[in-house]
Amino acid sequence: DTGVSQDPRHKITKRGQNVTFRCDPISEHNRLYWYRQTLGQGPEFLTYFQNEAQLEKSRLLSDRFSAERPKGSFSTLEIQRTEQGDSAMYLCASSLVDGIEQYFGPGTRLTVT
């Protein structure tokens, strides 16, 4: 499968715990994006990488959220001290340099109890 993959697909955690998600983009894509989607809403931008550089981070992203993309390949998104409001689908996408067509992964559904 040469598409975008995400792991895990589902995560249930207790409030206050830390969680980490992984995204493997399409290999030739140098741009990688993280979005969050809640039920009935469109995806909401979180952060964006070009190669290993994190170029933009949403103002909505608190300092409990951190993302990395070491060596410009896979990316991780960590949420520290999770809150119930963090429950959502976390989507990763990648694209070529023009960014026009973004390919989305299947997402990681996070449930914070």
Added chain:
Amino acid sequence: GQSLEQPSEVTAVEGAIVQINCTYQTSGFYGLSWYQQHDGGAPTFLSYNALDGLEETGRFSSFLSRSDSYGYLLLQELQMKDSASYFCAVRDGAGFQKLVFGTGTRLLVSP
């Protein structure tokens, strides 16, 4: 900031034509995209308009009028498998490529 408005739901029958409208307000504009998302699935790219006019891709067409801050997605010869949510999205910034999505239109196709 940016905001995009779409109808929340549209219903149609198989074989029909349906138009999903999108109006946007943005501080900068670098193109309007459309994505399809089936329940439980990932968004998939349908089309992109950077300039005014109609872009056609098979049964799907997308239109943009930058002067009206308006676009639409036209779906022809509807099939049951077209039942999904459709999102318009604007590119925010020429250098940065994040997408700002609308709240989506749920299309229900009936036999």
